[in-house]
Amino acid sequence: MFEAVRNNRRIVQIVLAVIILPFALWGILSDMQKVPGNADVIGKIGGERIVAGSLLDRMRTIASDQQDPSIASRPGYREQVLDMMINERAIGLTSEGAGLFVPDVLIKDAYVNEPEFQENGQFSPKKAEYVLQTHGLTQVAYEARVRESLGQRLLMTPLAQISALPRQSVARWIALTEEQRTVAEWKLDRASFNAKVQLSPEAIQKHYESHKKEYESPARAKVEYVVLDADQLASKVQVGDKEARDWYESHKKDYIGVEERRASHILIGVPEGAKAEQKAAAKKKAEELLAKLKAAPGSFAKLAKENSTDSSAEQGGDLGYFAKGAMVPEFEAAAFALKPHQISDIVETKFGFHIIELTDVRGGKTRSFEEVRGEISAELQKQAGAKRLAEASDQFGNLVYEQPDTFKGVIDKLGLSVQHSDWIDKGGAAAPGVLANPKVLAAIFAEQSVNDRRNSEAIDLGKGVLVSVRVTDYQPQKQRPLDEVRPAIEAQLRAVEADKLAKAEGEARLAKLNAGTAVEASWSAAKALKRSEMPSDEVRRAVFAAKSAKLPAYVGATTADGYSIYRIEQINKPEVALNDPRIDGLARQLNQIYAVSDLRQLQTGMRNRLGVEIYQDRLPSNSSAAE
Incomplete structure (x- = not known):
């Protein structure tokens, strides 16, 4: 049961890599809306309306997660995101129609393993709460979105499992590649x-x-420019020992590692809806096993292999390490009440009757100031850089506007330096650093910049970077002569x-x-x-x-x-035996490829069955998402 959840992840990952966007905790339930009115409706799938606002939100969210946020303004980006949303909903509607049920243990497992909620590789309840609040979500709303996403994944899992090539075919493939x-x-x-x-x-x-x-020279320009960068501002900040210690003392609870426990269990499973006599028989067997364990505690792994109905029986009942929130409440309460190598009494959950042995405990200790000094300094520098950027950004924008023919005011008041470029082609060739950004290139080659040779407005590149450029030399596009x-x-x-x-x-x-x-x-x-x-x-x-x-x-x-x-x-031409160890590895790769192909066909079938309409004349522009 518990182990089966973990074993399914690989197949699920294969499916989701192609069919739907890797799970993000913001952006599944609200994309399609069952609301009256057509003003904002840009399409439909299976009777559900797709609204322009949801498309723009998804475009902005995805772009903000990329290294280059200008992706939102590239041709075809809008269509790609819309297609992704339709695919997600097609799978979601099919999953709902199939009545797929997602167990609570899967929801808890996803919650504690969400990368956004982790610090130093471990689940952090405080960070989880902070991230959810930042995105306007409660834990309940988050878990609802996880449930829908996992329901979609479970729909795909069986198809991914059956996309398997015969060993003879894989052996033949290897023989061909080795010929x-x-x-x-x-x-x-x-x-x-x-x-x-x-x-x-x-x-x-x-x-x-x-x-x-083919023989035209593109327009090109030379520029001078200034950059206001939060990281550079932060790098100039010196964090004193007292300041760092004060921060540590006031945030000491943040440096307590998440306690994880490793346990093994023997499960005597009880099917859902079992009769009273079935439950009684299962409980009696668990009690008999507990008596044997009390008499011979060292036999836990052996008894688990012989009697446990969970897939973890093959590992002697070992479930690995887990933090709070990963297991069902009754199991968790018992596991976290045990001492190392202690065996629990009978623990009843909705899955049946468990006997638990705690095998190890790790984490849960407060990291010393010396261990986290570097992290604290980096955090305080980052905060100082953001504060300085907030203070300086308005001043930066005003100075480059009020003194349009020079950067002297910015240099004197903000301590920045002017940088100079070589020739930059209009297409971006030879543009270094921030000058390669599409927003900056657009500002350089704007008609006003070329004609007036004045400072551009402060261009916000995101991630704490502002830029202003001024054209110092310009050559228009021209036809290169034959000679x-x-x-x-x-x-x-x-x-x-x-x-x-x-x-x-x-x-x-x-x-x-x-x-x-x-x-x-x-x-x-x-x-x-x-x-x-x-x-x-x-x-x-x-x-x-x-x-x-x-x-x-x-x-x-x-x-x-x-x-x-x-x-x-x-x-x-080599002969490849069917027990050749290379077959398994290659089979996994080929099966993934075939699974992806099969799933694409299934996805197309879902969309055709549900019916998809897109109103091209109502689609928002790419530039709307880039704003």
């Missing part, structure tokens, strides 16, 4: 045909005229024609070789190579598609340098 062909190569390099290529001025002119867009690009065009056309000559010559010689005619050639030393070691897909297809009835065999293929002929001298 080696011993080949020698005869290169007909492009360079050796260059001298034979004749290019006319007309050909160069024609190519230039038909590819003018400037002629050498590049000539080299390109010459390479194309040389490749044609190399291929024609190679195919002619290959035909002679296959006809049994002697040909003077320069072969490389023969090498035994696998498919993965071929230089290109074209070469791999040519060499490994060659018939093996008669050797040597000859094949040809276009290469990066021209054309090559390959002489296949030997073929080694």
Whole structure:
């Protein structure tokens, strides 16, 4: 039971990696709304309305979790998020229709293992409360969202489990990847045909005229800029020992490690809805086992393996480490009341009758000031940096606006330094650091910036960073003249024609070789190579598609340098036994791939069955989410 919950996670992770967004505690229940009115409705699925506000919220939430928040303004982003929301709801509605039940133990397990609620790798009740409050959630609301999400996952689990390839197929796959062909190569390099290529001025002119867009210089600019950065402000803060100690004393409870307990149990399970006599029989068996344990405490693992109805029986009943909140209340109360190596009396839960042995206790101790001095200093620096940023941000914005032709005011009052860029292309090429941000690039190449050469407004890049830029030099987009690009065009056309000559010559010689005619050639030393070691897909297809009835065999293929002929001298096809240990690892990978494919098809079927409508003319713009 408890162990089965843990064992299912791997399959669930495979499913969710593709079907729905990895679980975030903010954003499932409110995306679709069953409300009257159509003004804000942008689509429907299964009769439920999708509203513009929910789409914008999801777009902003996802973008805020990315390193580059400007993702929200990229083409196609809105459609991707909307598609994800529809997929989630399709699975949710199907799960609800199937009446899937999510046990409480799964909810508790998800709660204590939520990464957002952990500190130093351990569950922190205080942090959980803080994070939930930050997002306007109670623990009850959070658990409701977890329940819906897990219900969707449970719907997917059976399909993921059946996507399994036969061992014979996997063995064959390994044999193909391990097959080696011993080949020698005869290169007909492009360079050796260059001298034979004749290019006319007309050909160069024609190519230039038909590819003018390729020979345009983008607009580019040089700028000077100033950056107000909370991290830089924080790095200048010196945290004294007294300040750090005062913080430690007033927050000492935050440095108490979460106590975790390791226990083993023997479960005599009782099915849901069992009759009174069934429960009595199960309890009697548990009491008999408890008597044996009191007589021989060292036999716990043996008795668990022989009698426990939980999947943890294979491990002698071992459940591993767990914190408070992970187990059902009755089990938790008993486990946390025991001393190490002590065995409990009979504990009844909704799953049946347990006998618990506490095997270890870890955590629960207060970390010393010396242990957390670095963490405290970093936290106080971060707070100071945020405070200084809040104080300076308005001043920064006012100064770059009020003195639009200089950054002197910002330098003098805020102690910042002016930085200078080299040429930056309008597309962002060669833009370093903050200048590569789409918001900054847009400000640099805005018509007003280029024409007036004044400071941009303070650009908020998020994560405590403000920037202002001023264009100091500008070159508009222009057509590069033919004389400037002629050498590049000539080299390109010459390479194309040389490749044609190399291929024609190679195919002619290959035909002679296959006809049994002697040909003077320069072969490389023969090498035994696998498919993965071929230089290109074209070469791999040519060499490994060659018939093996008669050797040597000859094949040809276009290469990066021209054309090559390959002489296949030997073929080694390995035999892979069905007990080969490599089969299990590869089978897991292939099964995941096939499971994903099957689940995509199921997802499409769900959407088709429920019915999806999208009102394109009502969709909010990407820029709305970026605001």
